[in-house]
Amino acid sequence: TVSVLNWCDMVGCLSARRFARAAHTAAATPWAARGYWAELCPGLTVSDDVTLTPDTGRQLGCTRATELRERMIHEGVFLIPADELDGAGAAFAADVAALQRAASALIAAGWPPSFLLLYDEAWRVMQQVSPVVQGATTTRYNMDVIVICVNSGSAFDWKDGLPHRDRPGRTVRNGFFKDGCSANITAWLPLTDATLATGCLYCLPAPADKAYFVEKECGEPFPLHAVEAIRALPCPAGSLVCMSHRLMHWRSRPGPYGDQASPRYALSLGTADPAAEASYLRGDDRHAPPVPIRAALVAAQQLRYHHRLAAPLPNATAARYMSMFMPEKRAFSADYVESVSAIFASAYLGGDRSMLLEYYS
Numbered sequence: 001t002v003s004v005l006n007w008c009d010m011v012g013c014l015s016a017r018r019f020a021r022a023a024h025t026a027a028a029t030p031w032a033a034r035g036y037w038a039e040l041c042p043g044l045t046v047s048d049d050v051t052l053t054p055d056t057g058r059q060l061g062c063t064r065a066t067e068l069r070e071r072m073i074h075e076g077v078f079l080i081p082a083d084e085l086d087g088a089g090a091a092f093a094a095d096v097a098a099l100q101r102a103a104s105a106l107i108a109a110g111w112p113p114s115f116l117l118l119y120d121e122a123w124r125v126m127q128q129v130s131p132v133v134q135g136a137t138t139t140r141y142n143m144d145v146i147v148i149c150v151n152s153g154s155a156f157d158w159k160d161g162l163p164h165r166d167r168p169g170r171t172v173r174n175g176f177f178k179d180g181c182s183a184n185i186t187a188w189l190p191l192t193d194a195t196l197a198t199g200c201l202y203c204l205p206a207p208a209d210k211a212y213f214v215e216k217e218c219g220e221p222f223p224l225h226a227v228e229a230i231r232a233l234p235c236p237a238g239s240l241v242c243m244s245h246r247l248m249h250w251r252s253r254p255g256p257y258g259d260q261a262s263p264r265y266a267l268s269l270g271t272a273d274p275a276a277e278a279s280y281l282r283g284d285d286r287h288a289p290p291v292p293i294r295a296a297l298v299a300a301q302q303l304r305y306h307h308r309l310a311a312p313l314p315n316a317t318a319a320r321y322m323s324m325f326m327p328e329k330r331a332f333s334a335d336y337v338e339s340v341s342a343i344f345a346s347a348y349l350g351g352d353r354s355m356l357l358e359y360y361s
Contacts, residue, residue, distance in 0.1 A: 050288035068136035082238035144270025161251030182244035183273035199254035296328035
C-alpha cells in the first residue's frame with residue numbers, strides 16, 4: 001500500500017478524499033513492532049518500562065542556578081559545557097555518540113532522526129538534563145521535542161537557519177516570569193560537535209535586541225549597530241544551550257571541506273512554565289510514555305515542523321504520520337490534537353476536517 005501511495009505522490013492524480021482513503025489502508029507498517037526498531041539500532045533499547053527517577057539528573061547548586069537564571073533574564077541565553085553536564089556523578093544514561101550513530105541509522109533506513117525518541121536512552125538523557133533546566137529556569141518539559149539534522153543529504157535536513165524566534169506568537173505579557181526570565185525555553189543539546197567551521201548557533205543577546213520585549217510576531221531585521229553584539233555559541237556534543245522564546249537566533253551553514261561537510265544532529269527540547277503552556281502529553285512525567293505514544297508524538301512533531309524541512313514532506317509520508325498519531329490522540333492534550341489536526345488538514349486535505357474523522361479517528 002505504501003508503494004501505491006508513493007506512486008500517487010508522483011503522478012499527483014488523487015483528490016484529497018481519495019488520498020485520505022488510500023492512506024487509511026496503510027496501517028500495517030513495520031513501525032508497529034518494537035523488534036523493528038531494536039534491529040535498526042541494536043545498541044539502544046525499546047521498552048515500555050522506563051522510570052524517570054529524579055536522582056538520575058544533574059543537580060545545580062544554588063549559586064550556579066542563580067547565575068544561569070540571571071543570564072537568562074539579562075541576555076536571553078546561557079550555555080552549559082558538556083563537562084559540567086557529564087562531569088560530576090554518573091555518566092549520561094547513553095553515550096551521546098551512540099545517539100548520533102542511531103540517528104544516522106534511522107536516516108539510512110528512511111526514517112527521520114526524531115524517531116530516536118522511541119528509544120529508552122533518549123528519554124533517560126532528557127531526564128538527566130531536566131533538573132539543570134528546571135533548576136535554573138523553573139520550567140518543565142512541554143514535550144515540544146524533535147531531533148534536528150543538517151548536512152545529511154537526506155530529505156530530513158532542515159532549511160538554512162535564518163534569524164528567528166522560537167515562539168514568535170508568545171506575547172511578552174504571558175511569556176515571562178515576573179523577574180524577567182523567559183517562561184518558555186528551548187534547550188538545545190548537540191549530538192555532534194557544533195563549531196565555527198561545522199556550523200553552530202548564533203544569537204543576538206537581549207540587550208542588543210530592541211524588539212526582544214516588544215509584542216511583535218517576529219521582530220524586524222536588527223540594525224547595523226547590533227551586528228557587533230552578535231554572539232557565536234560553539235559547543236561540543238553533549239553541551240546544552242538554553243534560549244528564551246524571544247531570543248533572535250540562527251544556525252550558520254557548515255563549510256564544504258573535510259569533516260565540515262559531515263551530518264550534524266541536535267536534540268531540541270522545549271520547556272515551559274505549566275501556567276504558560278501545558279505539556280503536550282497528559283499523565284505522569286515520572287515515566288517515559290509507552291512506545292506507541294512515543295511514536296505518535298514523533299509523528300505529530302514531524303507534521304508540526306514540516307515547513308522547516310528543506311524538502312517538502314510527501315503526501316504519503318504525512319498520511320503515515322497521521323495514521324500513527326490519531327489512534328493515540330487521547331494521550332495528548334486537546335489543544336495539541338487540535339493543532340496537529342489543523343496543520344494536517346490545511347496542508348494535505350485541502351482544509352477538509354471531516355476527512356480526519358472519516359479516515360483517521
